[in-house]
Amino acid sequence: MIQQSTPGDWQERYHSALLGVFGSPQLCLDHGYGCIVVDSDGNEYLDLLGGIAVNALGYAHPAWVKAVTHQAETLAHVSNFFTTRPQLDLAEKMLSLAKAPEGSAVFFSNSGTEANEAAIKICLARKNGRIIALDHAFHGRTLGALALTHKAAYRQPFGPSAIDVTFVAPDDHGTLCHELDKGDVSAVFVEPVQGEAGVVPLSREYLRQVRELTVCHDALMVVDEVQCGMGRTGRWFAHQGAHITPDVMTTAKALGGGFPIGATVTFGPHVSGVLTAGQHGTTFGGNALACAVACAVISTIESDDLLAHVRKIGALMSTALQQCHPSITQVRGSGALLGIQFDSDIAGDLVVAARDAGFIVNAANPSTLRLAPPYVLTEAQAQSFVDALPGLIDSVRS
Template identity: 55%
Template structure:
């Protein structure tokens, strides 16, 4: 019998070591659970980092992908398909996009951000503003916007003209909006920084400042989009219309796909034929998956479900009144449990031993981004276990 240890040894000899050694080898999944090759079951409270929106082995997603494989998988960007057109239309409807808005499909969130950077540079002003704590991807363009020094420094010099400002500080943004700036790129909730929400009114003020300055407002919805926060997109909660958004992660339910959505004809017209492209972006297989995800979210009321069970979960964690828990951040089913001591990595390891997958996104923050189909009862099993896991992390 092949074990986790056997396979991880082979992994170390075959895979480039950019991820270190994985924690386990996942063999299969069903609903909100996965099993490793040793047969141990885990409640997946991370969903592939906010990717597996419908959990694992969902019949609608499996059926849609299987059907598409039997028809056509790839056609190149010389042609289009029903699935590609249908998914673009569904995304525009979900975002409430005005007439003249458009979608460009990619294969990942990073590729979506690269497209957004090219869109911004088409304004004729090369400067970009991003936030401290931001994570926008690891390709060289997206990395220039990403703030973490450990990610950036080995690859500098990066794309010039990027200014990082404090997140949630409108005055700092106003001071940074020079005539050279073409776009401001922000996450509506900073995921990799520890599930950090901006102060009330911040996104509205960013929209006012960028509009007054004639600067694009680009919202990175890669982690927060597709129902993760209880709305299709997190920017909706602010009542604003950005100039563009980037999408990925949950859109394909695990099948790689991303998108750049531009709002209105003026912004959509910045990228003309021949200015950008991709071989695999918008392929019929990925678009069929995206259609199945969006249709299932709508049919099963998963937006409302995410908002409700996410808030119930946050209330239950706060009600534990555990000395190591200082609060719960986030919205919907994107949550960060903040701790009073930097024990998140150890707590996550204890959780995995107990059959729960969570992410120590910061030394003092446990991030949860479970499938949107997760039930309150399933979340309760983790809440009930959490005090013991935290106690074990400090013993």
């Protein structure tokens, strides 16, 4: 059990110095190792959220630290008037992992929302029309990506968007057909797994239908793999399970394993040549330090066979969680991205109870806990949470 103490002055300092867009921080974290984080009072927590699906290798992984240190000592940043070997290495590796055809290309940015902004500009520059997004979608909080984010409370304070967006229900083939038949659609954006919605995977059949329909209607298919990409589901990219090739893919989060980086991948020359010199850019995107760290993350996932480990851990946890308490109605997702659905709105209380017991988890919505742990989570660590969860559920229900 975590030792409770009166919060120190960090809370006052936080609220007096930082913009209050995140509410009150739960803890002041000091350091971490593996899948463990330690707060400023010395309490340890098993982090099953991984910085919201970011810290693929956990904390202070030797390969990650080595890459940061070496590249920082060598060359951290140059302007986009130049390139660097880490940038070239990472771009070529990304195209290989994405199984992108000849004529494909990569644009590096600093975050997932920036990766989606680039994708939006590509789509609209090619064909200026409506963009179709899905109900419960989350694509980011900058104004372009925000327009494609379904939750009205996120969008309404900032007025109408310049982007014409139509939302349709996920896995609804008929409605998608109807909207595309109108003939004014530039692109369809989908998350193969809707993470912020509560870890809700789209069916493989639906992903294939989106691919077929967009081809028929001269619209681009964009897959947002910001949260579910870079190995989180046990595949490099979740859409690969449907055996499709999109037109554009975005990813971030686990790509840098904690270092800010995003990527927009264009598949084929019909998309890669849309934006020309000067039509898009970034100062920090693709800097040598970020690219070197991302290369190290990918190399470690490959050398340590972490995709297989993620698949194994995900399968074990899914089975065990489904059986551990009658109030759990469903466990969604795969690999290191799972949503635990409950029969009542107890997720928020469970986050607090779990934290008090030494586990960091997240409430994706009132009735769903989201797990997005580091890929290095051990079976024993996973089991420790499974063993603790029934008691935590009973405590909040009572």
